[in-house]
Amino acid sequence: MALTSAFSSKKCLVIADSPDLARLFLHSLRQVGMTDGFKADDVEEAKKQLFKFEFDLVICAELGTEGFLEILRTVRRDLQGVRMTTPVVCFSLNWDGAVLPKLRDAGITLPAALPFSLSSLLKTLTRAISPRGFIDMPSYRGPCRRLRAIPDYNGPRRRAADANVAVEKEKKADSTPKAPSRPIRQEFDARAASDDYRGGGEKDVIYGDPTMQQTKIVIDDACVTVGQVTKLSGALQAVKTPAERADLLHQIADTTERMVNLLTLANARIQVHGCDDHLLGRLGEIKENIVSNTEGLAEAAARRAIDYGEKILAKAHGFPLGAAELMTHQISRMETVIQVVGGADKLSESTQKLVAQARQILKKVVAREAKIASVLPEIDGMQA
Secondary structure (H helix, E strand, O other), X not given: XXXXXXHOOOEEEEEEOOHHHHHHHHHHHHHOOOOEXXXXXXXXXXXXXXXXXXXXXXXXXXXXXXXXXXXXXXXXXXXXXXXXXXOEEEEEOOOOOOHHHHHHHHOOOEEEEOOOOHHHHHHHHHHHHOOOOEEEOOOOEXXXXXXXXXXXXXXXXXXHHHHXXXXXXXXXXXXXOOOOOOOOHHHHHHHHHOOOOOOOOOOOOOOOOHHHHHXXXXXXXXXXXXXXXXXXXXXXXXXXXXXXXXXXXXXXXXXXXXXXHHHHHHHHHHHHHOOOHHHHHHHHHHHHHXXXXXXXXXXXXXXXHHXXXXXXXXXXXXXXXXXXXXXXXXXXXXXHHHHHOOOHHHOOHHHHHHHHHHHHHHHHHHHHHHHHHOOOOOOOOOOO
């Protein structure tokens, strides 16, 4: 992987629970262009170095909840000036849902997962050092947790600085009302009625039980999304330029993922709460209508994974670390699509062979990357 010039002048401190893990981080940092790396063997040594030197980034790996919190308290509360704004990234193999809120409130910049590849490390470092607002309040000191702006947000405003902005937006909204970004329930029903998957002239059913009505809403939304996927797939046959095709494929991927999520949610709700024959029948009709479409999506996903994997395995001049992670993501999308139709045995024989081939190539790519990563060299002179 080519060195990244954005990291060339950055100084990083690595605190890990074992020397081998610290060595892996330091070597990987060099691979992505951050050559000025230091390590600390424990939290106490790290605190001494934090007071002694100025770092552009702090990486904590497998320190446990208290270790992570101690480093965050040192950086955010004990240090002053620009030092307290230093990005802190915490890596762990097993994250606990109860721990993440504590680290968030303590001012963590990013939590990240182990193991990592060079590509995932590069993405994490880029996000960590990207310009971001810093909040310095008695109750919270750390990076702004607003990762993106939501122009049409209508929820509560908890910061005093937002009060004037919220009032101005409300005035504009009153004078020029806008349509809601998410369609309301009646709009979903109207859109669903226009799709082929909703029986012609079928009368809508309103349930008195709120739980059953929510299940119906999920199935209705799935019905609408299936129609959208089908229309997009049909439009794909008429595109003429590579740019149009790429844009349409992106829309199909997003809509398919939403369709799969809705069908998965519908199945889960039915298993937990049950439903009547009417809803079961509608869900069955939806699944029958998307089988042929899902077959094509599964075949396309398998072919993409096979093509990518074969190119990686055939490389004569080096193996890109991170290839296994990318291909694993491609295979997981393929597996998710297959689940919609009830498993690979529901697919045609030719598609089943492609799916099996993609899985075998993934195993080869993972094994090749693991073999390369196991021989990382020792790095001397990196300890402060």
